Amino acid sequence: MPPPTHNSPGVIETDALIVGAGPIGLFQVFQLGLLGIRAHVVDALPHAGGQCIELYPDKAIYDIPALPSCTGQELTERLLAQSAPFAPTFHWGQEVSALQQNTDGRWAVGTRNGPHFVARNVFIAAGVGAFQARSLSLDGLQQFAGTQLLHRLAEPARHQGQRVVIVGGNEAALEAAIALVAARAQQVLLVHRRDVFQAEPGTIAQVQALREAGHLHFIAGQVTGFEATAGRLQQVHITHGDAQNTTVPLDQLLVCLGLSPKLGPLTGWGLALERKQVPVNPATFETCLPGVYAVGDINTYPGKRKLIVSGLHEATLAAYAAAERLRGAPVQLQYTSASQHLQRLLGVADEATTPAPAI
């Protein structure tokens, strides 16, 4: 499922910028595409799917209309396929930063490490926010982020001969532990609040075998403090269930506590948030900022229910509102089952057209 990627920094001018590549962001691409509008899509994750992939990729969803059962993974793949004719440009692993309106009415939106956008319309399809790695909330620990503090094991071999403490009990934590033993780290210590793991049975069995063989150590407890000297993280304090403390020297701290969504910079966009949600006009799904729309779980309006089926409708009406804003005139509805124009856009004109029979 790797759609085209666009990672070059610079300034990109566009009619439509979509923040979030979850199901609603993907359907926003599709509905804009039917109206002749190409979109750029930014997502903090390295792939499409948003919550559907982060929270329940393999769990069945039963209330997508006309799909009696489908997983988050399948839903994502279907929506990617459906929007593919409109060739969106995806910017993966990018978080949007500040938003400000230019004097010409367009919206300038930055990203942390990627391009800056100047967009006529912005669609916030950010769900519950940008997914970010959960960290330990210990004062001063963040100074080691990217050096001695990691949230993802990218290159196990780099840790050969090192003393590594891994925090977490999920699949990522256990797989990292196994990989670090294989990469001949000097010492691998897994710390999790209890001796029960949320991972595949096979992974859990491997970890158990490494523990029994003495290659992997485990403490049921929490990292509650650390000591640093000379700008380096030297040791961490681990508090056990019995309120005892253990101090462990280390070279590397790997925190695998999953991802957690954060609205982050969106809270500073001037969107009149109500309980972390963006109020919108339910006729257009426009926010209080002209040309800025909010669709899916992030918005609120009278009667709102956080359901995918509602987000799909919201993205549809937001696309029409944006099209009318761009054209400065009403946009007539056309049906994909009947319109040759839409069928050409979708690349299905030939298969859909059957000549009328005649004697």
Place this chain on the structure above:
Amino acid sequence: MPPPTHNSPGVIETDALIVGAGPIGLFQVFQLGLLGIRAHVVDALPHAGGQCIELYPDKAIYDIPALPSCTGQELTERLLAQSAPFAPTFHWGQEVSALQQNTDGRWAVGTRNGPHFVARNVFIAAGVGAFQARSLSLDGLQQFAGTQLLHRLAEPARHQGQRVVIVGGNEAALEAAIALVAARAQQVLLVHRRDVFQAEPGTIAQVQALREAGHLHFIAGQVTGFEATAGRLQQVHITHGDAQNTTVPLDQLLVCLGLSPKLGPLTGWGLALERKQVPVNPATFETCLPGVYAVGDINTYPGKRKLIVSGLHEATLAAYAAAERLRGAPVQLQYTSASQHLQRLLGVADEATTPAPAI
């Protein structure tokens, strides 16, 4: 695709009566079912699907979310399958008649030939109206409806030895002509405004062969009048393209001009229609009548687009509004991917539940 049928007259008390078994009516069944509400469904057609089946059963639709391409037939089958766990009771071939509110606040709704309902909530998912056979607009002709004037050929054998005039150029008209020749009608005359037919090539070829063999006669023209004596239809006047008239004696007139939707009795329900559409509150999709909702193409509200994706959202919010009305309390959202209660209702609790792994 024959779901369970319920045709016995009488009075049926129900929490939810749905008018229309098109895609939105079927999804209304599903969303009500998730909220624990069973529904009765009335449709003027003898089957599910509404416009999707009557207007474009085999045409591809490209804008159903996560279904890059599907026919009206397939969409209908998928929605029937999805709503099946909630075992709706369908009343086919029934048109609703008057609506009136009982003193206890419930709604009494009749049908022409079927049961009467007393419903706590009524969902109008009637699309563009009830599909009815198009007839000829000739004053006084309707008095022969059901006797000498038919709109569907039910039993060709009954017309053996008769003189039959068929009006129409569609598949139904041509198939009737072929069947009547085979049933040894004394004379079969097909009348259509021009010598071009909207039918399968094979059917057209059979008609052509019967014409060449002299078993079937054809006139390119229109039936513009009739003569009746002694309470019987005796002959029809056919006006040709060249403004000439032909008078044809007959025993039976079969009019096959397709179906046309009519709001019919709904216009008398007190729904404050605007251009044949029912205004609703977009937070609940309730009409001006408490407990009467309108969803899909029949409703209107600011921003309304007549799209299936919007109707699906509307049915969802209407279901929540009705559930809150029935319970007299707020209804919390539950997710089908996580709620064991919903999974039990759907009959998928076992397949969806995976025990948590543990060492």
